[in-house]
Structure formats: C-alpha cells, structure tokens
Amino acid sequence: MSDNLFGKKIFEYESIIHEKFSERIQNIYCKNFNEIHILTISPEDSNEVSYFIHDKLRCGLVTVICTDERNIENTIDWKDKSVNSKQTINFNKNWQYGFSLRLIFSSETDDIFFIVTTFLPNVDNPAYPSNVVRIPSAIYYEKEIFDMFGIIAQGNPDTRKLVLHERWPDNQFPLRRDFNIKTKNKIRLNKPYKFLKVEGEGICEIPVGPVHAGIIEPGHFRFSIYGENILNLETRLYYTHKGIEKLAETMTLDEALLLSERISGDESVANSMAYCQAIERMASIQIPKKAAQIRTICAELERIWNHLGTVAGMCTDVGFAYGSSRINILKEKIMRINEKLSGSRLLFGVNKIGGVKIDFKPETLGLILADLSQILQDFDNLVKSLHNTSSFMDRLKGTGIISSQDVQALGANGVIARCVGIDIDTRKNHPYAYYQYIDLENIQGIVDKIAYEVELKKRKGDVLSRFEVRVVEITHSVHIIKKIATDILDKSTKQELHNTPQTQNDEGLVIDNLKNHLQPYDSALGYSESHRGQTIHWVMLGKDSNKIFRYKIRTASFCNWPLIELAVQNNIIPDFPLINKSFDLSYSGNDL
Amino acid sequence: MNEKNVFGKGSKKNRIDYKGILGPNPKNRNKNEEILSHKRVTIPNPLKELHTTSENYKGKINIIPSKDFCDYEASGKGNEIENICLSNAIRVRNIENNSTQVTLDNAKCFLCGRCEEAYSSLFRMEKNLNPPAKNKKQLIDSVELEPQHPNTGSKNLSLNEKNSKVLDYEQIGNELKERINSLFGRSLAIRQVDGGSCNGCEIEITALNNPIYDIERFGVHFVSSPRHADVLLVTGPVSRNMVVALKKTYQATPNPKIVIAVGACACSGGIFGDTYATSGGVDTILPVDMYIPGCPPRPEALIYGLLSTMNKIHH
Numbered sequence A: 001m002s003d004n005l006f007g008k009k010i011f012e013y014e015s016i017i018h019e020k021f022s023e024r025i026q027n028i029y030c031k032n033f034n035e036i037h038i039l040t041i042s043p044e045d046s047n048e049v050s051y052f053i054h055d056k057l058r059c060g061l062v063t064v065i066c067t068d069e070r071n072i073e074n075t076i077d078w079k080d081k082s083v084n085s086k087q088t089i090n091f092n093k094n095w096q097y098g099f100s101l102r103l104i105f106s107s108e109t110d111d112i113f114f115i116v117t118t119f120l121p122n123v124d125n126p127a128y129p130s131n132v133v134r135i136p137s138a139i140y141y142e143k144e145i146f147d148m149f150g151i152i153a154q155g156n157p158d159t160r161k162l163v164l165h166e167r168w169p170d171n172q173f174p175l176r177r178d179f180n181i182k183t184k185n186k187i188r189l190n191k192p193y194k195f196l197k198v199e200g201e202g203i204c205e206i207p208v209g210p211v212h213a214g215i216i217e218p219g220h221f222r223f224s225i226y227g228e229n230i231l232n233l234e235t236r237l238y239y240t241h242k243g244i245e246k247l248a249e250t251m252t253l254d255e256a257l258l259l260s261e262r263i264s265g266d267e268s269v270a271n272s273m274a275y276c277q278a279i280e281r282m283a284s285i286q287i288p289k290k291a292a293q294i295r296t297i298c299a300e301l302e303r304i305w306n307h308l309g310t311v312a313g314m315c316t317d318v319g320f321a322y323g324s325s326r327i328n329i330l331k332e333k334i335m336r337i338n339e340k341l342s343g344s345r346l347l348f349g350v351n352k353i354g355g356v357k358i359d360f361k362p363e364t365l366g367l368i369l370a371d372l373s374q375i376l377q378d379f380d381n382l383v384k385s386l387h388n389t390s391s392f393m394d395r396l397k398g399t400g401i402i403s404s405q406d407v408q409a410l411g412a413n414g415v416i417a418r419c420v421g422i423d424i425d426t427r428k429n430h431p432y433a434y435y436q437y438i439d440l441e442n443i444q445g446i447v448d449k450i451a452y453e454v455e456l457k458k459r460k461g462d463v464l465s466r467f468e469v470r471v472v473e474i475t476h477s478v479h480i481i482k483k484i485a486t487d488i489l490d491k492s493t494k495q496e497l498h499n500t501p502q503t504q505n506d507e508g509l510v511i512d513n514l515k516n517h518l519q520p521y522d523s524a525l526g527y528s529e530s531h532r533g534q535t536i537h538w539v540m541l542g543k544d545s546n547k548i549f550r551y552k553i554r555t556a557s558f559c560n561w562p563l564i565e566l567a568v569q570n571n572i573i574p575d576f577p578l579i580n581k582s583f584d585l586s587y588s589g590n591d592l
Numbered sequence B: 001m002n003e004k005n006v007f008g009k010g011s012k013k014n015r016i017d018y019k020g021i022l023g024p025n026p027k028n029r030n031k032n033e034e035i036l037s038h039k040r041v042t043i044p045n046p047l048k049e050l051h052t053t054s055e056n057y058k059g060k061i062n063i064i065p066s067k068d069f070c071d072y073e074a075s076g077k078g079n080e081i082e083n084i085c086l087s088n089a090i091r092v093r094n095i096e097n098n099s100t101q102v103t104l105d106n107a108k109c110f111l112c113g114r115c116e117e118a119y120s121s122l123f124r125m126e127k128n129l130n131p132p133a134k135n136k137k138q139l140i141d142s143v144e145l146e147p148q149h150p151n152t153g154s155k156n157l158s159l160n161e162k163n164s165k166v167l168d169y170e171q172i173g174n175e176l177k178e179r180i181n182s183l184f185g186r187s188l189a190i191r192q193v194d195g196g197s198c199n200g201c202e203i204e205i206t207a208l209n210n211p212i213y214d215i216e217r218f219g220v221h222f223v224s225s226p227r228h229a230d231v232l233l234v235t236g237p238v239s240r241n242m243v244v245a246l247k248k249t250y251q252a253t254p255n256p257k258i259v260i261a262v263g264a265c266a267c268s269g270g271i272f273g274d275t276y277a278t279s280g281g282v283d284t285i286l287p288v289d290m291y292i293p294g295c296p297p298r299p300e301a302l303i304y305g306l307l308s309t310m311n312k313i314h315h
Helices: A008-020 A043-056 A136-149 A244-248 A253-261 A265-282 A289-317 A321-342 A362-387 A390-396 A404-409 A433-437 A446-458 A463-498 A512-517 A556-567 A573-583 B003-008 B018-022 B026-035 B048-052 B078-083 B114-118 B150-156 B158-164 B169-183 B200-207 B240-252 B263-268 B299-314
Strands: A025-031 A035-040 A059-068 A099-107 A113-120 A127-129 A152-154 A203-208 A220-226 A229-236 A523-529 A534-541 A548-554 B060-063 B090-094 B100-105 B123-126 B140-145 B188-194 B220-222 B231-235 B258-262 B290-292
Touching (some): A008 A025, A008 A043, A035 A043, A043 A127, A059 A136, A059 A548, A099 A136, A113 A127, A136 A152, A136 A556, A220 A573, A244 A548, A253 A548, A265 A289, A265 A512, A265 A534, A265 B200, A289 A321, A390 A463, A556 A573, B060 B100, B060 B140, B114 B123, B188 B240, B200 B231, B200 B299, B231 B263, B258 B263, B258 B299, B263 B290
Parallel strands (some): A035 A113, B188 B220, B231 B258, B258 B290
Antiparallel strands (some): A059 A099, A220 A229, A523 A534, B090 B100
C-alpha cells in the first residue's frame, strides 16, 4: 500500500497524536485508506488517548471491539505494518498477547477512523479501567464485553447481565476462543433481573413483553408510571440473541456473507455491504463501477421501503387507518420492484465479496424508474393529506422529545441524530460505494438543499421531526436512484453508439481474484448507512485467510436503543407505541 | 311520482346499479374503477397472484436429474456437494441398484443459491412455490440418479412432479374459508410469536394485513394475546432467551391450538443452526402442526400454509 492512497489530513492527525502521546503509544500507523491505528502501552494509556480523540478532536465513539488473541503468537507483526508509518517507537518485541481492546472513533468532519488498541495481560480475571465517566456511550459496549468475554470494566456502575440474561451460568463466556459453540447450558429459573425501582405513593409498574401485542420482535419494557404518565422506562433486550458473532467464527468468508444478510432481515443490503466493504478494504481493492451503482440502488430501495413501512406504522399507531393502508400499498409496490430486480422481496442475495450477484437490464431499469416516479407522486399527495389531518399531526407534535445533548452523549446516529438537527450521515461523512461519485447534497437542486438546511434547524427531536426526516429521505432516495439509473443508462447507450472497448475494471460485476490479496490475521472496518443509521462491521481474518477470526457487528440500533428510554419520559403510556415506531429500531440487529 | 316508480318499474336510465357499487361483480369491474377515486388494489385471491411472480424470484431449489452426477458418491465426491450447503440441507447417498440418491431438505434450505452456483446442472433455483407440509419428511425432495439408464431419470421425479402440479388457487382459497368457518365458527385467530428471527418473516406476515393481501376477508385475523388465539405462528430458530417466553405463550393459548413454524429458521434452525444461543427449530420446544419453509416465505405461501393446517385438523 503506498502513500498516495491516503489523504493528507490523515497524516496531520497521525502527527498530532504522536507528538502528544509519544510516551504512551507503542506504534501508530495508517491503514486501509482511512484508518489510523494507535497501539498503546497499557489500558490506562489507551483511555487517555481516547479521551483526547473524543473531547479534543471531537470524534464520536462508534464501537468497542474485544478480541481473544491469547493463542496467536508472533503472527500479528506490528513491526511489518509500521512500514507505512512515519514513526516507529517503543516497539516491544516480547509483547504478550492476551485480550485486545479496540476503541473506534469516527471523525464527523473528515473521512477518518481512529482505532485505539490495547492488549490486556493474559491473566485469569482480566480487567481494564472503564471509560464511562468521560465517554458515556461506552457503557453498553463495556457491559457487552463483560458478558461475552468476562473482562471487567472497573468503574462501570451497571454490573447486571446484558446479552445472556440471568439464566446463563456466570463462568461461561461465548466469544472466548476456548468456548465451544455447541455448548448447551441448562436454563436456570428464578433468578430475576433487577429493574430500577421507582417508589412512592400511587406509582406502579407495567411489564410489557417479550411477546408483544403486535407483529414485532421480542423485547421487554418495564414502565414505572404515575397515573398515565411514564416516570421511567427500562428496556430489557437480547431476547433474539442468536450468537451471530460466534457463528461467524466457524465460517468461511463467503458463508459469513449469507449470515450478514440475516443480521436484520430489513437491513440486508446495508449489512452485507458493510461486510463486503470490510473485506474489499482489506484487499485494497475498488469494486467495478457498475457493481457499486447496483449496490447503491439496492441500498436506497431498502431505505425507501423501510421508511414507507415506518411512516405507515406511525399512521397505524395514531389510529389513522386510511394513511397506513395507502402507504402500505406503496411499500408493497417497492417490495415487488425488489423482487423484480434481485429475486428476493427483501433484497437478499444482492452483494458478493468483490462485487454484486445481480445485473440490471436497461429496460427493467427504465420500467422501475417510471414506477418509482408514480410511487413518489402518490406519496407526496399522501403526505400532503397527512399534514392536513389535525388528529394525526396533534399526536405527533411534541411527543417523545429527545435532546441533542443526549444524542451526542450516547452516540446516537441516523434518523435519531438528524431529528434533533445533527446532520451526520455515513454516506456524506465517509462516502462509500457509488456515493463518492454523486453530490448527495445537491442532488435535488440548490433550492431543496437550502430548504433542507432550514428545516434541519427547526427540528426539535419529537415524533413529528422523525416523521419529517423519513419523508425527506424517501424523496431524496428516489432522486439518488434516478441519478444513478441515468448514469447507467447513459453509459450503455454511449457504448452502443461508439462501440467503445470495455475495460475489465469498469464493466465487470465482480473482482474474482480478490482473495489472493488477503493476508492472515488482517483486519478492516466496513461501514454503511442503513435506513436506521450508521452500520459498522469489523472483520479480522484467521490464520487461514479464507476463515474469519472475529466478526464484530454494530448496527445503528445498538446506539439508538438507550434514547428510547429518555424519549418516553413524561409522556403518556398510549404514546409509547408511537414513539417506539418513530424510532423504528431493530431488535435482531441489536441482539445479534 | 310515487315510491313504486323510483324503486320498482322506473325507467332503466334513472335506476342506480347498486350491485355494481356494492358487490365485486366481475361484469361491472370497469365501471367500479371509474367510480372509485383510488381503484381497488386488493388482489382477487392472494394465491392467484403466484402466477405473476417475477421470473427470477427465488422460490425453491429444484433438483434436476443429471447423469453427470451418477457416480459422485461412489468416487467419494458426494461430500463435496453436501459441503456446499451451509445448513446441511443436501444429502448424496448411494442406494441399491448402483444408483445415487440426492435429497434436499426444504426445511433447512434458506435459498442462498450456493448449490446452484457450484453445480448448476444438478440444482436450479426456480420461482415455484415452496410447499408447506404437515410433516418434516414431506419437505424433503429426493431424486434418484441411475447410471445405467440416464435417459429415464425423469421417471423418479415423483416428489417434484407433485410440487409443480398446477393447483386451482381460487378453489383452494374458497376451501380455506369453508374449513375455517366449519372449525372455528367464522374466524381463525392468530398470535404471532418471534422466537428470535431476523425480522424478515415478520415483514412478510405484516404484509398479510395490507390492503393488497388483506387476509381478514378470509376470516383470519391477528390477535394481541395468546389467550385469544387459535394458532401460534412462530418464527425464528427459538433463541435461548426466548425459550421460556415461548413455552409460556403456548401454555396460555386455549385448546384446541395449532403451532405453525414459519421460515427456514423455525423449521430447522436454518443458517443459525443449533448453538449455545439457539434451539435449532420450533419443534425442539413445542409440537409443530405445520412447517412453512422459505427465507422468508412470501405472503402467498403463508396463506397456503394456513390452508394446509386446517386440512390437518379437518381429517
């Protein structure tokens, strides 16, 4: 990998961190186009570097990855990789591998990720000092790591089980390498979860779930109420925990792709795209342009049908059946377009490592564009009528308000961040696939861009704001698809006219020899923006570079779930379904 | 002018055709669409829609008898074919008369198409319906490949032939209605339970309620408590954390009750298999009356599955 793959900015950041923390870091280097890797000497140093990146460089924590590297010896050769780096310092040859902790930060202004790595000594009860006080969004990551690896975050105030529930034995940690995936533990009963108790006269609790009244995924909600007002809500999730990360460790790269599509059925394109990109970045390969276009069209179709589903669900939850029926018709139409394009109503089987599995014929694309225009027109009319329905608007206005401070502190993203006016979007901040070739902000013209910015300022974080964000994004996505489709159609007609020879890099759909570029124990980030928000995947290859050593998945739902607890406070119980639907979070994508 | 004239023997011009407005009279269908501001989108019969499934729809993997693979098991290459499937749905076995038997378990197949990519002359993804079954064994397709008479291979396609038989869907839809009426008065109440699915099956189940499929016109409706339900529609491989909740839901449902497993995960564990966190299928926890395969099954397949369930109880 040569220097010209990197932007200049990345080296500026590298120097800043190196100068400030030369005592605390062993090694610092750039990798995979936009990742700055910082290997610190001890967990305390790692925290100090993290605080600097979080507070001073204003980068949000996007995920914390723990890996059991106890039995890898001298295989991750940090010295080798430091070739790209400007400085190599304090390199400790006799480093003892144990559990590794990687804190990943994402810059909102530049296309850069910081990966702060530290190794914990290989002892019986490994521990590290918690980050929670300075970086509140780390709380759930630390709890998750305790459940899956048995590593204690000293100072994390919440020591209750998160992923595996109380019925799981205390001394078994599924993501450790020596844990057998087929282990069957007896289910222990009578060990209740300690919910936060709100006490006082007239205060009572309502338990809801895990089997809900509607056709939705399982989760438990514990309301403490006074009359109809919600004083506190505690969510208890992870009922759909299926051991996806552990399962991936038994799989080859191609097999794990199928798994990634089924992390959350309605985010299949976003998740498989993030996974494929991780592998492609590792191999330093750009997929063919046509493949990137197809991926992007499918990702936007996914965004449209999911947003339509959410808007329809919000109509149902306020009891406005007319709106929900009409929007559900549009959703069904998009799902039929999906079927026409990919053979699957949920867009399973679109992506492939190094490209895509499906191809669009120009004539199908033309038909679909016509369909989309019709759908958009119908949708615009419906939104107009929704805006004029006071019974609908009254329920949305001022319901389930979240503050931008909470959003920033807890690291929320996607629609939830944009509904309080924080304009973060992975498609803009860290462009990938075909998004790097299109001007996302100006795609609807300058007037719409200014209107969007004015609207953004007005957003208050209530259900109405989230409704408006989704409505705007549906229109935006249709325009993106139109733009890409025009690009594809232009190209194919040009070729017919001039009969220009096709270069392999431009016209194929898959890069076949990608796997030859993969190194054992290499790792990379993959990311995409699903309809819920930023999706981050991190893949580390095993000794056999066709096998997975560790696959860390973090979907937007994981970051956004804690916000629901805050949003419902001081609202009434009947508004909870509406608030929940306006967030539209995935249970399966959170529980894994 | 008296009442008699208006409703009785008035001139034909002035009479309002109430039939055309109120009832779905096929003769006046065009007239209806002129009167309605939004034309009716509900399909005449959800099962009929199957005929308009797009050409590339991933409906079902079919085994094609191909003489190229006759001696695969004998030469030890059978494992190669078996290993291509992530959920172990494919089996290649040597049976009597030197012939090779290839079986495909639709309960396990989650339609990824890897077998088609690798052995396109043996497996083919087609758009036909993945038929639900009361018994797991009925979900297994098998084809015998005889090396001596490669041309007569098609003779052994007994199960596949049954699958591809064109059914009169209109008739089936009416039958469903009749059976439901006779068993549960006029309705069938369904409680959906997510046993840790990826949400894909839920999306298709929700689609049953939209105006296009509109399952309520058949008397099938979704209820919010298991205590009101006749049917438990279970999706997902039943995650460990959901086992207790699923058992409680089953116990809360009054008798007689039916359990339907929806999707490859619920039928067999699917891609998630049987691990520390999953149980490997609903039937490891509860008695299952009907399996609806697919990843996820399309709405038409779900309705087809409901029909077949009623059949079982009827006999």
